[in-house]
Amino acid sequence: MSLSTILGIESSCDDTAAAILCNGKILANITATQTVHAQYGGVVPELASRAHQSNIIPVIEMALAKAHITMDELSAVAVTQGPGLMGSLLVGLNVAKGLCIAKDLPLIGVNHLQAHIAALFIDRDVSLPMLCLLVSGGHTQIVYVTTPMTMEIIGSTCDDAAGEAFDKGAKLMGLPYPGGPFIDQHAKNGNPLAFGFPDSQTKEFDFSFSGIKTSLLYFLQKHIASDPLFLETHLPDVCASYQRQIIMSLLKRFEKAIQRFKPVSIGLTGGVSANSELRQKFLVLEQKYAITAIIPELEFCTDNAAMVAMAGYHQYLNRDFTSLCALPYNRVKQS
């Protein structure tokens, strides 16, 4: 295996992050999460770009310092090229290009979703093929992974992502943004069988989460009309029941895919993989199907640069470099 030290940069949404990966091992993983968006209940793209501009150089310097690495020791710079917010991607990509030009390094443009999958390869050997449930703020997919660089999307959401179902549901319940972690916390004190929410009809491995959010809206309107304090008294039960249905929708399709594709291992990744109930239920599949189940450490679930560096490392080994003229992209590009 060739010697390599890779700087990973992530700026696709509202986290500015840098990581150093040396010969496949993470030496530093720094993330500056932007708090400015909380007051708006969602990410404001222009504010995100500006915050990336302020944060990106300090975050890279912190990562280099933590790893005890200088710019001169780098072998390549890996950066999220897409999909994501255009202005946010431009900040990371242009900083990466500048560093590559200044230090004569190869640029590695990384697909953000492949990076979420690369998080599964951090600090472990993965037996392939792996069936991966990718659940993030903007995407929900079942991906069949044959090598760290070769993957096929088996199913995806027709409308909202699982993360959006959590965030939009949380907003309806008056919880802060991003709502996923708050629903997770409240659900721990609630009864998941207290209320029922419907699953959507979809093609076999596809998902749909816009219906459950609308059913939560009508459910809350109905109950609050007859009891204005309904949410104050029933919040944990509503969170637990709503979360249960999202997880059931995810795992029902994923289990069908396990039975069809018979992978050697299964992986759970993306921001929603931080959900405690989902993690627990996913691990149950390990025994049920006598299969290896992999879930990244919490710091590698939501957006981070370690996963970008890891995806970049796989590309580096394949000499899969990117032109310095490359532009960010917003379409899902995954092969």
Ligand SMILES: Nc1ncnc2c1ncn2[C@@H]1O[C@H](COP(=O)(O)OP(=O)(O)OP(=O)(O)O)[C@@H](O)[C@H]1O
């Ligand atoms: N404990 C949790 N339970 C449920 N959802 C969670 C939890 N922690 C984070 N999330 C959700 O994860 C999402 C953020 O994940 P991530 O950072 O991967 O998304 P993104 O990068 O914005 O989207 P994408 O990766 O699709 O471009 C948010 O929707 C957030 O609510």
Ligand SMILES: [Mg+2]
């Ligand atoms: Mg993400």
